[in-house]
Amino acid sequence: MHRHTLSVLVENKPGVLTRIAGMFARRNYNIHSLAVGPTDDPRVSRLTLVVGTEAVQLEQIVKQLNKLVHVLKIVELAEDESVQRELQLVKVAADGATRSQIIELADVFRAKIVDVDHDSITIEAAGNPGKLEAMVELLEPYGIREMVRSGTIALARGAKSITDGSKVRMQRVV
Amino acid sequence: MSGGKHEGTASAERVTGAQAVIKSLEALGVDVVFGYPGGAIMPAYDPLIEADLTHVLVRHEQGAVHMAEGYAQATGEVGVCIVTSGPAATNLVTGLADAHMDSIPVLAITGQVARSAIGSDAFQEADVTGITMPITKHNELVQSPERIASAIKEAYHVARSGRPGPVLVDIPKDVLNATFTWSWPERVDLPGYRPTVRGHGKMVREALQLIAAAERPVIYAGGGLVRAGAGDELYEFATRLGLPVVTTLMARGVFPDTHELAVGMPGMHGHYAAVKAFQEADLLVTLGARFDDRVTGDLDAFAPHAKVIHVDVDPAEIGKNRVVDVPIVGDVKVVLGQLLKVLDDRDGDAAFTPDCAGWRTHLTALKDDHPLRFEQPATGVLKPQTAVRAIYDTWGDDAVYVAGVGQHQMWAAQHIPYTRGRQWINSGGLGTMGFAVPAAIGAKVGVGPDTPVVAVDGDGCFQMTFQELATAVQHDIPVVFCVINNGYLGMVRQWQHLFYDDRLSQVALPQDCPDLMKIADAYGIPGFRVQSVDDLDTVLAKAREITDQPVLVEFRVDPDEMVFPMVPSGASNDDILESAEEWRARLAETGQ
Numbered sequence: 079m080h081r082h083t084l085s086v087l088v089e090n091k092p093g094v095l096t097r098i099a100g101m102f103a104r105r106n107y108n109i110h111s112l113a114v115g116p117t118d119d120p121r122v123s124r125l126t127l128v129v130g131t132e133a134v135q136l137e138q139i140v141k142q143l144n145k146l147v148h149v150l151k152i153v154e155l156a157e158d159e160s161v162q163r164e165l166q167l168v169k170v171a172a173d174g175a176t177r178s179q180i181i182e183l184a185d186v187f188r189a190k191i192v193d194v195d196h197d198s199i200t201i202e203a204a205g206n207p208g209k210l211e212a213m214v215e216l217l218e219p220y221g222i223r224e225m226v227r228s229g230t231i232a233l234a235r236g237a238k239s240i241t242d243g244s245k246v247r248m249q250r251v252v
Numbered sequence: 253m254s255g256g257k258h259e260g261t262a263s264a265e266r267v268t269g270a271q272a273v274i275k276s277l278e279a280l281g282v283d284v285v286f287g288y289p290g291g292a293i294m295p296a297y298d299p300l301i302e303a304d305l306t307h308v309l310v311r312h313e314q315g316a317v318h319m320a321e322g323y324a325q326a327t328g329e330v331g332v333c334i335v336t337s338g339p340a341a342t343n344l345v346t347g348l349a350d351a352h353m354d355s356i357p358v359l360a361i362t363g364q365v366a367r368s369a370i371g372s373d374a375f376q377e378a379d380v381t382g383i384t385m386p387i388t389k390h391n392e393l394v395q396s397p398e399r400i401a402s403a404i405k406e407a408y409h410v411a412r413s414g415r416p417g418p419v420l421v422d423i424p425k426d427v428l429n430a431t432f433t434w435s436w437p438e439r440v441d442l443p444g445y446r447p448t449v450r451g452h453g454k455m456v457r458e459a460l461q462l463i464a465a466a467e468r469p470v471i472y473a474g475g476g477l478v479r480a481g482a483g484d485e486l487y488e489f490a491t492r493l494g495l496p497v498v499t500t501l502m503a504r505g506v507f508p509d510t511h512e513l514a515v516g517m518p519g520m521h522g523h524y525a526a527v528k529a530f531q532e533a534d535l536l537v538t539l540g541a542r543f544d545d546r547v548t549g550d551l552d553a554f555a556p557h558a559k560v561i562h563v564d565v566d567p568a569e570i571g572k573n574r575v576v577d578v579p580i581v582g583d584v585k586v587v588l589g590q591l592l593k594v595l596d597d598r599d600g601d602a603a604f605t606p607d608c609a610g611w612r613t614h615l616t617a618l619k620d621d622h623p624l625r626f627e628q629p630a631t632g633v634l635k636p637q638t639a640v641r642a643i644y645d646t647w648g649d650d651a652v653y654v655a656g657v658g659q660h661q662m663w664a665a666q667h668i669p670y671t672r673g674r675q676w677i678n679s680g681g682l683g684t685m686g687f688a689v690p691a692a693i694g695a696k697v698g699v700g701p702d703t704p705v706v707a708v709d710g711d712g713c714f715q716m717t718f719q720e721l722a723t724a725v726q727h728d729i730p731v732v733f734c735v736i737n738n739g740y741l742g743m744v745r746q747w748q749h750l751f752y753d754d755r756l757s758q759v760a761l762p763q764d765c766p767d768l769m770k771i772a773d774a775y776g777i778p779g780f781r782v783q784s785v786d787d788l789d790t791v792l793a794k795a796r797e798i799t800d801q802p803v804l805v806e807f808r809v810d811p812d813e814m815v816f817p818m819v820p821s822g823a824s825n826d827d828i829l830e831s832a833e834e835w836r837a838r839l840a841e842t843g844q
Contacts, residue, residue: 081638083784089443092393093381093382093385093393096382096384096385100385100386101386104386134571138568138572142568144567144568145566145568146444147389147390147442147444147445148444149476150443150444
């Protein structure tokens with residue numbers, strides 16, 4: 079099993095996310111993470127899907143996604159040729175004795191302290207999944223109250239963009 | 253996209269959403285809709301009174317969608333059905349799933365509760381776009397009256413183009429009632445939908461080179477050829493290169509069974525020679541087929557020596573089940589045209605014609621040595637195979653044959669020699685019992701008065717949808733309904749006999765209940781019963797005379813008869829059995 083990151087441009091129409099998630103469920107494919115948001119074009123949204131699968135199945139996943147009428151374009155972003163980020167918020171137990179240690183730890187990971195209370199600190203961190211997991215591991219001894227993590231978002235490195243080569247045309251005449 | 257007969261009639265006319273639905277169907281050139289009115293769709297039934305289209309009133313919404321399927325399969329046009337919200341729309345589910353599996357172009361229009369009530373669990377509300385998402389090619393909940401014409405035009409386009417399939421348009425009642433200014437969209441705006449029609453030129457040439465080098469090539473002809481209307485191109489291609497042709501259940505007739513290159517049907521209940529042809533082949537020229545498990549049996553043991561050329565309009569089918577040597581994405585009719593063009597333009601046929609006369613001779617010998625086996629006593633008990641052959645002898649080559657699902661379906665697929673695409677209609681992928689009666693009605697509406705339509709149904713299937721006899725009677729749709737009555741769910745019984753030590757669980761359906769002659773009588777149509785082989789000819793002669801109204805013919809057949817050949821479920825095609833005796837001998841041999 080390999081981790082594959084798919085970047086998918088879709089028409090911004092009702093039910094698109096359901097269609098995509100439903101396709102995965104119906105065909106017994108597993109989604110590790112899914113993040114959706116708008117693009118610079120209000121008619122287009124971009125999904126970043128991370129799936130753990132073999133190459134043969136990945137090809138089938140891409141083909142089945144392409145069959146969905148509202149899907150405009152799919153590219154796979156190789157891990158070493160793309161910038162991949164997740165956002166994480168961690169609420170850690172903290173008191174006078176441990177607060178400064180935790181802040182120091184957060185600094186090491188270039189994380190930000192976004193909330194402080196008498197007995198807790200909330201840390202915001204962004205990065206690839208490995209970095210976030212490493213930070214959590216080090217925070218664990220202090221007592222993690224709760225934690226939330228976004229899906230992965232990703233862009234190709236360098237100047238190239240998903241719409242290069244085959245420009246996605248929204249006004250297509252059939 | 254090509255326009256319909258009323259296209260271009262845009263004006264500043266004020267219409268209701270309901271009128272827009274009907275005008276859209278007219279603009280697309282739709283002639284007939286199968287439907288059933290109800291609360292939410294009622295506004296659309298009002299302008300229907302003056303509409304330039306025929307409405308066939310069904311007795312159950314499942315009937316409407318199967319009729320649309322039968323119509324579409326028989327004509328190649330989009331079949332249209334229209335029903336109300338909630339339970340009516342959910343009654344479409346089986347037919348939509350069926351159309352999805354068999355790539356049948358169907359446009360379903362459903363009523364929905366008013367926009368303000370959506371999500372409130374209102375009376376007769378169901379999330380129909382949600383429910384049908386996995387079993388339609390596409391669907392849409394229409395959110396404004398201005399959107400109706402575009403939604404229907406797009407749905408129609410998506411249903412029929414690329415790999416055909418069912419598309420559903422769900423329209424809230426208040427949208428149907430709203431008034432707005434009518435306009436017919438000039439174009440379809442679907443930026444994410446671009447089916448590939450033409451095959452890649454390099455792949456086309458590679459395919460021909462692979463064929464030329466083959467020693468044991470077989471064309472694996474699938475239902476996509478029927479959907480694409482590619483029978484003529486297939487015929488020319490196969491005969492020019494001398495390639496043997498195996499036609500799947502979905503493709504029966506697309507290459508004539510009567511031709512010397514025809515090897516028969518592959519798969520679980522396929523002809524022996526066709527199954528063996530795949531197992532021995534060194535090349536499968538796969539055209540509009542999808543390596544279904546009912547064809548391949550144990551996939552790892554399927555066609556073990558064969559390279560594969562795969563032509564399909566749906567890229568997702570290529571490589572899905574079987575590794576492919578030469579993939580060609582495109583409409584199979586267009587790709588066959590490209591292949592023929594290369595034959596015309598380049599070195600001529602000779603350079604690409606494989607040297608396989610010996611292979612053809614071998615397959616002919618297999619056909620001769622392994623015909624379909626059954627024994628019909630001269631008098632008394634009627635074998636179902638005899639009944640099916642007699643049905644064919646009576647209604648002949650002109651007729652369209654429509655089957656339900658089960659033993660009768662397999663006998664009808666095996667024992668009738670089909671000579672053209674669209675002559676054989678059945679539920680292949682989903683295996684929907686109850687398909688035959690409504691699908692035959694839809695097919696008859698499509699083919700018109702000059703072509704007989706004969707439903708070959710089973711007693712189990714028939715009882716699932718025979719209420720549609722009333723539809724046939726009310727609308728003067730003269731279908732011949734043949735019921736092969738063996739008093740059992742025959743195919744399940746066959747499996748219980750073979751694989752469950754003959755422990756028959758819940759498969760008996762009393763042969764006399766219902767009394768099908770009284771059913772015919774109740775619907776006011778002629779009914780005939782064949783009790784034994786002795787009265788077969790006289791009864792069928794009488795039934796044949798009736799062409800102006802529906803007719804029911806019941807065949808009381810031997811309940812013990814089983815369908816052979818058979819590849820046991822999950823087994824290799826190499827283990828094909830030709831008779832029950834062979835099965836018992838194999839069990840004895842393996843000590844089970």
